[in-house]
Amino acid sequence: MRQARPSARPRLCLPTVRRGRGDYVTSGRGAGAVRRKKMAASVAVSLSGRFKGSFAYFTIKDRLPQILTRVIDTLHRHKNEFFEKHGEKGVEAEKRAISFLSKLRNELQTDKPMIPLSDELPDTPIWNQYLEYQRNVSNGNGQPSWFQSPWLYVECYMYRRIHEALIHNPPIDDFDPFMEAKIQSFFESQQAIIAICTYLQELLKNIQDLNENQLKEEFFKLLQVSLWGNRCDLSISAGEDNSQKSSLLQSLNDFKSFILVDDMENLWSLLLNSKKRTTTKESITRVDIILDNAGFELITDLVLANFLSSSKLATEVHFHGKCIPWFVSDTTKHDFNWTLKQLQSANHMWMSRCGMNWEGNLKKGVWFYHDHMFWTLPHEFSSMGQVAPDLYAELQKSSVIIFKGDLNYRKLTGDRKWEFTVPFHQALNKFHPAPLCSIRTLKAEIQNICRRSQRYEYGFSCPQKFFVIQ
Ligand SMILES: O=P(O)(O)OC[C@@]1(O)O[C@H](CO)[C@@H](O)[C@@H]1O
Numbered sequence: 353m354r355q356a357r358p359s360a361r362p363r364l365c366l367p368t369v370r371r372g373r374g375d376y377v378t379s380g381r382g383a384g385a386v387r388r389k390k391m392a393a394s395v396a397v398s399l400s401g402r403f404k405g406s407f408a409y410f411t412i413k414d415r416l417p418q419i420l421t422r423v424i425d426t427l428h429r430h431k432n433e434f435f436e437k438h439g440e441k442g443v444e445a446e447k448r449a450i451s452f453l454s455k456l457r458n459e460l461q462t463d464k465p466m467i468p469l470s471d472e473l474p475d476t477p478i479w480n481q482y483l484e485y486q487r488n489v490s491n492g493n494g495q496p497s498w499f500q501s502p503w504l505y506v507e508c509y510m511y512r513r514i515h516e517a518l519i520h521n522p523p524i525d526d527f528d529p530f531m532e533a534k535i536q537s538f539f540e541s542q543q544a545i546i547a548i549c550t551y552l553q554e555l556l557k558n559i560q561d562l563n564e565n566q567l568k569e570e571f572f573k574l575l576q577v578s579l580w581g582n583r584c585d586l587s588i589s590a591g592e593d594n595s596q597k598s599s600l601l602q603s604l605n606d607f608k609s610f611i612l613v614d615d616m617e618n619l620w621s622l623l624l625n626s627k628k629r630t631t632t633k634e635s636i637t638r639v640d641i642i643l644d645n646a647g648f649e650l651i652t653d654l655v656l657a658n659f660l661s662s663s664k665l666a667t668e669v670h671f672h673g674k675c676i677p678w679f680v681s682d683t684t685k686h687d688f689n690w691t692l693k694q695l696q697s698a699n700h701m702w703m704s705r706c707g708m709n710w711e712g713n714l715k716k717g718v719w720f721y722h723d724h725m726f727w728t729l730p731h732e733f734s735s736m737g738q739v740a741p742d743l744y745a746e747l748q749k750s751s752v753i754i755f756k757g758d759l760n761y762r763k764l765t766g767d768r769k770w771e772f773t774v775p776f777h778q779a780l781n782k783f784h785p786a787p788l789c790s791i792r793t794l795k796a797e798i799q800n801i802c803r804r805s806q807r808y809e810y811g812f813s814c815p816q817k818f819f820v821i822q
């Protein structure tokens with residue numbers, strides 16, 4: 353299936369770029385430089401491979417080349433399929449794509465300068481403009497490169513170059529090099545998927561009879577299942593199997609002590625108050641879930657969404673996926689639809705019931721699926737208002753936005769070397785489209801200790817409308 357074309361076209365804006373404490377370079381010099389300088393002074397430097405021994409450094413040195421090698425191997429292993437489907441043309445395209453990716457791997461491993469994209473996709477000008485302004489902030493020699501530039505940029509850039517390798521080589525331009533791993537991860541998680549679908553269907557039988565405390569207890573359980581579902585990410589494992597083998601529900605108490613920041617109570621209060629306000633038909637409680645990984649994690653997010661809809665804590669749920677294959681296991685529209693179809697055809701009553709109900713919610717206009725191209729750009733979320741004002745305006749309609757996973761957390765906080773004591777809302781750097789919550793298992797250096805009840809705890813906790821569960 354051809355990769356979903358990005359569904360919306362962000363404008364080409366150039367966010368101000370900051371080098372570190374107090375230094376910044378802006379592409380649009382003009383009035384307000386002093387004000388921006390003060391703002392820039394409060395923004396920490398970006399995590400980068402230039403910090404030897406950092407998680408970023410080892411990711412770029414070891415894990416990203418492994419992921420590229422795995423993509424090359426996958427293309428090799430599909431040679432016969434390409435031949436059967438497309439004849440010699442398919443095999444030629446496979447060879448060209450492999451050559452492109454081998455060159456990319458060499459560029460990465462030898463810290464070569466980043467080069468502009470040359471495909472014709474709608475986001476290409478934005479990527480190339482982002483490269484331009486990185487030239488203003490790289491380590492002074494004007495050349496952004498893999499180990500010198502911000503980790504967030506180079507890692508996102510790698511996945512976009514992988515997509516370019518396919519796009520440049522029809523007729524295999526619609527091939528998702530991570531599809532095989534995502535499907536395998538889904539099937540390896542069958543037992544856990546059966547367990548959570550069964551639990552949900554049992555819960556739904558008498559959800560109307562639950563009192564407020566019982567409802568809160570179930571909400572907390574499914575939030576934690578969604579949190580731990582985030583461990584099933586194929587980027588951190590460099591494509592190695594990382595599926596959920598057993599039911600999570602029995603392990604929640606064992607995992608409780610690993611939760612560093614727990615804003616579940618605040619999230620519950622916000623949703624409950626919103627539910628109490630939506631007495632009339634017109635008013636709605638909209639929850640947006642910015643999805644992360646396909647497979648088991650996607651199932652946990654769909655289960656959470658079903659609970660929110662059935663308990664009337666949400667009258668609308670909007671899912672946001674990726675428009676190209678991304679960070680190995682992130683959910684594309686194809687993955688989302690494939691998962692629903694797979695559940696419906698499962699030979700397990702509760703799995704197929706879930707699949708039917710969830711497809712029904714999409715058809716009834718209770719659930720919605722979006723895949724804006726901004727989510728597969730390298731930008732920090734604090735520049736969304738400039739780069740993708742349509743998406744920002746869409747998110748402003750939300751009652752609460754739930755950001756799943758580590759990459760979203762990194763983009764929320766700019767993937768910067770914040771002091772541990774910097775509060776979450778400050779790290780958001782003025783990104784406030786609506787109340788938001790990050791649900792993330794910690795897989796990168798960025799984290800903050802925040803003061804709460806005079807005890808220091810890892811993570812974030814923020815006044816009234818910025819929550820974290822990690
Ligand atoms: O967003 P996710 O799926 O939770 O994690 C993505 C991830 O595995 O990829 C990067 C490391 O390469 C980090 O952002 C994080 O570890």
Ligand SMILES: [Mn+2]
Nearest residue numbers: 644645679682
């Ligand atoms: Mn992911």
